[in-house]
Amino acid sequence: MRNRRQALGGAEAYRIARVLEFRRFGQELGGLGAAMRRESAPATPLLDEAEKSARGIEALYQEKLPIIKNPERAAEVGRRIRELASRSDPENLGECKTLTRELRDIAGTQHRLTGDYRVMVKRLRQEAGIQGAEDPATAKMAEKIRKLGGQILRKKYGVEAD
Numbered sequence: 001m002r003n004r005r006q007a008l009g010g011a012e013a014y015r016i017a018r019v020l021e022f023r024r025f026g027q028e029l030g031g032l033g034a035a036m037r038r039e040s041a042p043a044t045p046l047l048d049e050a051e052k053s054a055r056g057i058e059a060l061y062q063e064k065l066p067i068i069k070n071p072e073r074a075a076e077v078g079r080r081i082r083e084l085a086s087r088s089d090p091e092n093l094g095e096c097k098t099l100t101r102e103l104r105d106i107a108g109t110q111h112r113l114t115g116d117y118r119v120m121v122k123r124l125r126q127e128a129g130i131q132g133a134e135d136p137a138t139a140k141m142a143e144k145i146r147k148l149g150g151q152i153l154r155k156k157y158g159v160e161a162d
Contacts, residue, residue, distance in 0.1 A: 015110040016071040019061070022117040025152040026057030029124075032148065042137035046128060050145055053124045060116060067109040074106045118153060125149040 033050040036043060068074065081099050084092040125146050132142025 013075070015107060015114065016074055018114045019068070019110050019117075020071065022057060022114065022121075022152060023061050025117075025121070025148070026054045026061075029057075029145070029148060030054035032144065036141050036144070039141075042135060043131075043141040046131045046138050046141060046145065049124060049127050049131075053120050056120055057117060060113065064109050064113050068106050068113070074103065074110075077103045077106070121149045121152055125153075 029050050033047045033054065037047050077099050081096060081103065084096045084099070128142040128145040128149070132139040132146075
């Protein structure tokens with residue numbers, strides 16, 4: 001039972017970290033798009049797509065925030081469940097069920113969120129590859145975007161939707 005609780009806590013911590021990692025990626029992508037826009041006018045459609053993805057990542061995060069609340073809340077719920085499970089008190093069952101439902105909703109939303117983020121990044125990488133191949137003037141910028149996207153996609157984990 002202890003290993004399962006530890007694994008559950010590890011998966012939850014991973015989901016929280018991945019959501020925040022994708023969010024940082026979106027912020028970095030938005031900054032990259034703004035900086036690159038000054039360098040090359042032919043890459044405008046690609047940069048527009050990158051900035052659209054960056055805005056989409058943040059918008060999706062803000063939309064799901066009422067469910068996932070914040071990373072600290074999920075960690076707090078997990079800690080409270082572990083604390084209740086460590087004590088043999090029949091009174092703990094009701095609170096444990098309530099907290100488990102809340103954690104399930106948070107984790108499920110984070111799971112879907114990372115899956116949606118992965119799809120957005122894959123689509124952006126594909127678009128960057130196409131535009132870079134079609135227009136040599138955008139090839140350098142397309143490669144930067146593809147590399148940045150590849151870094152965020154590099155470490156898919158078993159609990160991460162695809």
